[in-house]
Amino acid sequence: AIQMTQSPSSLSASVGDRVIITCRASLGIRNELGWYQQKPGTAPKLLIYAASNLEDGVPSRFSGSGSGTDFTLTISGLQPEDFGTYYCLHDYNYPLTFGPGTKVDIK
Amino acid sequence: EVQLVESGGGLVQPGGSLRLSCAASGFTFRSVYMNWVRQAPGKGLEWVATIREDGTEKHYADSVWGRFTISRDNANNSLSLQMNSLRAEDTAVYYCVRDRGYCRGGTCYAAFDSWGQGTLVTVSS
Numbered sequence: 462a463i464q465m466t467q468s469p470s471s472l473s474a475s476v477g478d479r480v481i482i483t484c485r486a487s488l489g490i491r492n493e494l495g496w497y498q499q500k501p502g503t504a505p506k507l508l509i510y511a512a513s514n515l516e517d518g519v520p521s522r523f524s525g526s527g528s529g530t531d532f533t534l535t536i537s538g539l540q541p542e543d544f545g546t547y548y549c550l551h552d553y554n555y556p557l558t559f560g561p562g563t564k565v566d567i568k
Numbered sequence: 569e570v571q572l573v574e575s576g577g578g579l580v581q582p583g584g585s586l587r588l589s590c591a592a593s594g595f596t597f598r599s600v601y602m603n604w605v606r607q608a609p610g611k612g613l614e615w616v617a618t619i620r621e622d623g624t625e626k627h628y629a630d631s632v633w634g635r636f637t638i639s640r641d642n643a644n645n646s647l648s649l650q651m652n653s654l655r656a657e658d659t660a661v662y663y664c665v666r667d668r669g670y671c672r673g674g675t676c677y678a679a680f681d682s683w684g685q686g687t688l689v690t691v692s693s
Contacts, residue, residue: 495677499613505613552677555627556615
């Protein structure tokens with residue numbers, strides 16, 4: 462099974478900061494990766510699919526990039542409502558695997 | 569409006585069985601892949617199982633293979649997860665998840681765009 466790692470595991474940033482979260486796959490997965498945001502006590506929300514496609518309704522400050530084994534989620538201008546935990550998910554083959562998550566706090 | 573409503577969670581003893589259900593509405597259920605994703609208390613997300621639109625293809629996480637069975641009833645817009653031989657490590661919130669899918673250039677990508685509110689399964693004696 463393909464293993465997914467994320468870094469950092471947590472971060473604290475100020476409103477307006479640029480935040481970058483990385484996700485690495487143990488094997489090449491082309492661009493078959495999505496990003497999800499989860500706030501405490503709620504279901505996850507789709508942000509990005511196919512590595513770089515922004516889901517409808519998601520603010521344009523979120524962007525995704527990468528291919529192969531290395532991917533990034535960038536928040537350009539962190540907002541107070543962006544707190545939560547961010548997960549990557551590969552869909553290259555089965556079993557699908559989520560990354561362990563990156564917890565984002567607002568300073 | 570897309571709605572996914574899970575039911576069937578609860579407390580069960582180790583070795584026991586439980587059947588989760590998910591009622592879907594607001595979209596053409598028979599046209600999308602469906603999934604179960606779980607989250608143990610205080611832990612990250614874990615993909616559990618996927619079923620193809622017509623139910624002919626199913627995939628499972630290694631951790632549940634041989635114990636869990638995913639199924640769907642397209643006539644009644646419902647998804648199920650039969651869970652047998654339950655273990656303490658199966659304790660989690662279970663989410664019913666729609667995969668809207670996105671296809672381009674001969675490749676189809678997952679897009680888990682709609683999630684239910686989750687149902688808690690607790691395996692304990």
